[in-house]
Amino acid sequence: MFQAWYGIDMPEKYPQRTLEERLALAAKHDLLWEEPLSQLGEKVDLVIGLEWAGEYAGLARTFDPASLEKAKKNRAKLLALNPNMKILFEIRWRDAPSSFLPEDSPFWLREDGEIKKGWLGGWVPFYLLDYMHPDFIKNVGEQARVALESGIYDGVMLDWSGDLEVVKSVREHIGEDGIIIVNIHDDIEDGEKYKDYINGSFMELNPVDDTSISKSNGRNWERTRQALLWFEEHLRKPTYNCLEVWGDRDDLSRMRATTTLGLTHSDGYVLFGDPNPLKTPDHLHDWYDFWDADLGLPTGPRVDREDGAFSREFSHGTVVYNPYENEPVSVQFPEPRRSVATGSTAKTFTVAPRDGDIFLQ
Structure with a gap:
C-alpha cells in the first residue's frame, strides 16, 4: 500500500491525535510522499x-x-516500524500557491503581463509556473537534489503528468540512484518519453463502471491493466509503480479489484482512495x-x-483478479484455503467480475 499526501481517515478506529499515532498509521503503508506547503x-x-x-519555498x-x-x-521511527518503507518528497513544478514565489518572480507563467491561474481547488490562489524557463527547470532539479541530500528522502514525486525537460533535470541533479515517480496516470505515451529517467508512475485513476461515483478522470479498467504491465516492464529499475483507483469507501469489490490487479500484475503499490471531486x-x-492479509512474497x-481471470502465487497463498465485464470464475484448490474476502474456508470459490480475492494456505 502507499500513501499519496493524505493518509488513513478513520478517526474512531484509528485516531491521529498525536504524532506517534500518525507515524504508526503512515507506517502501515510501504511508500509515501508529502509536500509541506500544500x-x-x-x-x-x-x-x-x-x-x-525562508520566505519563499520556491527559491529555497x-x-x-x-x-x-x-x-x-x-524517518527513523517510520523505518523502525516498517523497514521496507520508501519516503518521497513532492517537488512543485507546474503550479503553486501564491506564497511560493515573489509576485515579480520570472518563474511565474504570465500572459499579457498577468500571472496565469493554476489549480482552482486551493485554499489560496494557485498560479502556473513557467516550466519552460531554463532557470526554473534548473531550480526544480536543485530542489530535488537538496531534498535527497537531506538524508530524509529516497526520491521525489512530480505531479501533473510531468514535463520531459523537468524530468531530465531532476534525474541529472539527484543522480542514478534516487527514485522518481511522476503522475502519468495510465498514459503509456508519457511513459515512453520518460522511461529512461523515472522509476514509476503514480497511476491516479478512476476506471468507470457500474458503481463509479464520479465520472471525473474517467478511465478504463483494461487500459489500466495494460498500462500497469507496460510501466512494470519498461520504466527504469528498480520500479515503483503506484496504482490508485478512486471509489466509494464501502465499495469493497472495487477495492479488492484494485488490490488484486496490483498484486497479480506488478511488484508495486496500490491505494483505494476518495475521488478528488x-x-x-x-x-x-x-x-x-x-x-492485512499475511500473503508473503511472490513466488x-x-x-x-x-x-x-489472472492469478499469481505467493509464499502464503494465491491471488486472483477477475476483470470488469468478465464472467464469474471458479477457483479450485487441492487443499482447503481461506478466502480473505469472505473469511470462509473451502476448496472451491467463485470470484465475481471486477473483483478479486486472496486465498491463504
Whole structure:
C-alpha cells in the first residue's frame, strides 16, 4: 500500500491525535510522499514534517533546521516500524500557491503581463509556473537534489503528468540512484518519453463502471491493466509503480479489484482512495482488513487463466483478479484455503467480475 499526501481517515478506529499515532498509521503503508506547503495550507498534519526555509519555498535551497531535526527522528521511527518503507518528497513544478514565489518572480507563467491561474481547488490562489524557463527547470532539479541530500528522502514525486525537460533535470541533479515517480496516470505515451529517467508512475485513476461515483478522470479498467504491465516492464529499475483507483469507501469489490490487479500484475503499490471531486483533501482513505492479509512474497509470475481471470502465487497463498465485464470464475484448490474476502474456508470459490480475492494456505 502507499500513501499519496493524505493518509488513513478513520478517526474512531484509528485516531491521529498525536504524532506517534500518525507515524504508526503512515507506517502501515510501504511508500509515501508529502509536500509541506500544500498539506499545511490545508491544515493537515505532516508525517515527516520537513519544511523549506525562508520566505519563499520556491527559491529555497535549505530546509528549516528545526524541521530537519524533527524529520530525521520521524524517518527513523517510520523505518523502525516498517523497514521496507520508501519516503518521497513532492517537488512543485507546474503550479503553486501564491506564497511560493515573489509576485515579480520570472518563474511565474504570465500572459499579457498577468500571472496565469493554476489549480482552482486551493485554499489560496494557485498560479502556473513557467516550466519552460531554463532557470526554473534548473531550480526544480536543485530542489530535488537538496531534498535527497537531506538524508530524509529516497526520491521525489512530480505531479501533473510531468514535463520531459523537468524530468531530465531532476534525474541529472539527484543522480542514478534516487527514485522518481511522476503522475502519468495510465498514459503509456508519457511513459515512453520518460522511461529512461523515472522509476514509476503514480497511476491516479478512476476506471468507470457500474458503481463509479464520479465520472471525473474517467478511465478504463483494461487500459489500466495494460498500462500497469507496460510501466512494470519498461520504466527504469528498480520500479515503483503506484496504482490508485478512486471509489466509494464501502465499495469493497472495487477495492479488492484494485488490490488484486496490483498484486497479480506488478511488484508495486496500490491505494483505494476518495475521488478528488469530494470537498475534502484528496486521497484520504480507509484501511481495510483485506490489506492485512499475511500473503508473503511472490513466488512466480502472473498466470493468464483460460477463463479470463489472472492469478499469481505467493509464499502464503494465491491471488486472483477477475476483470470488469468478465464472467464469474471458479477457483479450485487441492487443499482447503481461506478466502480473505469472505473469511470462509473451502476448496472451491467463485470470484465475481471486477473483483478479486486472496486465498491463504
